[in-house]
Amino acid sequence: MEILKYARPQSMDEAFRLISEQRGTAIGGAAWLRTNTKTIALGVDLADLGLEYVREAGDHIEIGAMTTYRELETSQLLRARFGALFEATVSHVVGIQLRNIITVGGTVAGRYGFSDLNTTLCALGAQAVFYPDQTVDLAEFIEKGAGAPFLLEKVLLPVSAKGAYRQMRISENDFPIINTTAAWTGSGWRIAVGSRPAATRLCQKAMAILGEDPLPSDETIASAGRAAADELQFGSDIRASAEYRREILPVLVRRALMEVRG
Amino acid sequence: MNITLRINGKEQSIECQPGEMLTEVLRRAGHLEVKKGCDTGNCGACTVLLDDKPVLSCSYLAVRAEGREITTIQGLADEAKQFAAFLTAEGADQCGFCAPGFALTVLSMKKEFFHTPSEAEIRHYLAGNLCRCSGYEGQIRAIKKYLEADHA
Ligand SMILES: Cc1cc2nc3c(=O)[nH]c(=O)nc-3n(C[C@H](O)[C@H](O)[C@H](O)COP(=O)(O)OP(=O)(O)OC[C@H]3O[C@@H](n4cnc5c(N)ncnc54)[C@H](O)[C@@H]3O)c2cc1C
Numbered sequence: 001m002e003i004l005k006y007a008r009p010q011s012m013d014e015a016f017r018l019i020s021e022q023r024g025t026a027i028g029g030a031a032w033l034r035t036n037t038k039t040i041a042l043g044v045d046l047a048d049l050g051l052e053y054v055r056e057a058g059d060h061i062e063i064g065a066m067t068t069y070r071e072l073e074t075s076q077l078l079r080a081r082f083g084a085l086f087e088a089t090v091s092h093v094v095g096i097q098l099r100n101i102i103t104v105g106g107t108v109a110g111r112y113g114f115s116d117l118n119t120t121l122c123a124l125g126a127q128a129v130f131y132p133d134q135t136v137d138l139a140e141f142i143e144k145g146a147g148a149p150f151l152l153e154k155v156l157l158p159v160s161a162k163g164a165y166r167q168m169r170i171s172e173n174d175f176p177i178i179n180t181t182a183a184w185t186g187s188g189w190r191i192a193v194g195s196r197p198a199a200t201r202l203c204q205k206a207m208a209i210l211g212e213d214p215l216p217s218d219e220t221i222a223s224a225g226r227a228a229a230d231e232l233q234f235g236s237d238i239r240a241s242a243e244y245r246r247e248i249l250p251v252l253v254r255r256a257l258m259e260v261r262g
Numbered sequence: 263m264n265i266t267l268r269i270n271g272k273e274q275s276i277e278c279q280p281g282e283m284l285t286e287v288l289r290r291a292g293h294l295e296v297k298k299g300c301d302t303g304n305c306g307a308c309t310v311l312l313d314d315k316p317v318l319s320c321s322y323l324a325v326r327a328e329g330r331e332i333t334t335i336q337g338l339a340d341e342a343k344q345f346a347a348f349l350t351a352e353g354a355d356q357c358g359f360c361a362p363g364f365a366l367t368v369l370s371m372k373k374e375f376f377h378t379p380s381e382a383e384i385r386h387y388l389a390g391n392l393c394r395c396s397g398y399e400g401q402i403r404a405i406k407k408y409l410e411a412d413h414a
């Protein structure tokens with residue numbers, strides 16, 4: 001990776017100005033950027049902006065954009081609120097040496113098809129906070145992106161949600177073939193599916209089948225799993241065919257739902 | 263640009279490009295014990311400790327390492343030697359290319375765990391260190407015995 005000009009802003013205002021007015025490229029962990037980009041005209045390093053935190057704020061948990069996967073995996077606060085959900089979601093991503101580098105911000109901003117984490121964030125009903133003052137539904141951002149250059153500041157999680165993650169990989173360190181997170185928000189169900197291989201989407205029809213019942217029957221859960229496979233589009237790539245993904249998904253959705261329901 | 267890195271307790275001033283990764287810069291500074299394997303973030307051969315945490319130096323921006331404590335396997339030579347004795351006893355090393363990365367991750371695990379890790383915990387912690395020769399069984403035996411001896 002070549003960076004022609006490197007900036008290390010000391011304030012969010014300065015970082016935002018460099019990104020929005022000078023078309024600078026935000027640098028999160030840089031682990032993905034370096035595999036992808038040959039030349040960056042202006043690299044805007046977000047390391048000094050105090051964006052590494054997982055903290056409680058009212059009825060939300062805030063996760064700063066520069067928080068690493070390893071911090072998610074080992075956060076006592078996330079464990080207390082969501083059990084092993086975050087560990088289950090990120091612990092298959094290569095090894096801890098990479099997870100000590102890669103960031104929540106780079107993951108959300110990148111809207112990668114293969115993402116494990118974006119699936120869990122979408123299912124929990126997370127919001128993405130863009131500096132200076134825009135808060136949007138994270139699932140909608142993953143689907144539509146942003147129209148203009150942006151600086152992601154943090155992600156907000158509702159504390160009332162609880163969820164379970166399931167994925168399938170050919171080998172431990174590879175990208176997932178398919179993944180899903182099911183979550184009970186306190187008033188309804190959410191199911192997100194990623195690595196189709198396209199990016200994460202919510203399964204609206206499957207969610208409607210489950211409705212507002214916190215204890216759906218095994219039959220209802222099974223039909224929600226089938227509905228998820230029917231309503232989404234899948235693609236084929238070197239890891240799996242669209243048909244294979246469609247066959248596997250209902251099983252993973254069912255297992256995730258059963259884990260949350262208990 | 264010129265940066266100052268603190269490597270194994272010594273400060274070194276090094277010329278680097280802003281987009282360069284830490285592996286390149288460390289090797290240019292003479293630290294050839296930092297191995298370059300896949301250079302894509304997948305194998306763990308390039309592992310160094312940054313403020314005691316294991317990171318892939320091939321995927322870490324060198325400029326960001328300024329002001330932080332970088333430890334290569336040379337900086338933990340005594341501990342590495344002790345661990346190497348266990349590897350040798352189990353016949354776990356073949357070409358040895360993965361060994362510096364493996365050893366640093368094991369030494370980091372030793373610091374992080376207050377109990378003797380189970381085999382599942384060891385495998386999980388070391389999932390980011392690939393070895394193309396050994397098949398892992400010997401290494402796992404060696405790591406278990408090394409950690410058990412430490413916690414005994
Ligand atoms: C070898 C390897 C294997 C991987 N395997 C997996 C896997 O199995 N599953 C998985 O889910 N993920 C995987 N990933 C992806 C990883 O989880 C991260 O999503 C990815 O590395 C991006 O995070 P980063 O911190 O490196 O971002 P960067 O590389 O720094 O940035 C990525 C993009 O986001 C932009 N950006 C970063 N931060 C911000 C911000 N705050 N505001 C606005 N824009 C921003 C950057 O400009 C860039 O376009 C893998 C990555 C690597 C390198």
Ligand code: FES
Nearest residue numbers: 299300301305320
């Ligand atoms: S050389 Fe860094 S992970 Fe392979």
Ligand code: FES
Nearest residue numbers: 356358393394395
């Ligand atoms: S001994 Fe050869 S790569 Fe591990």
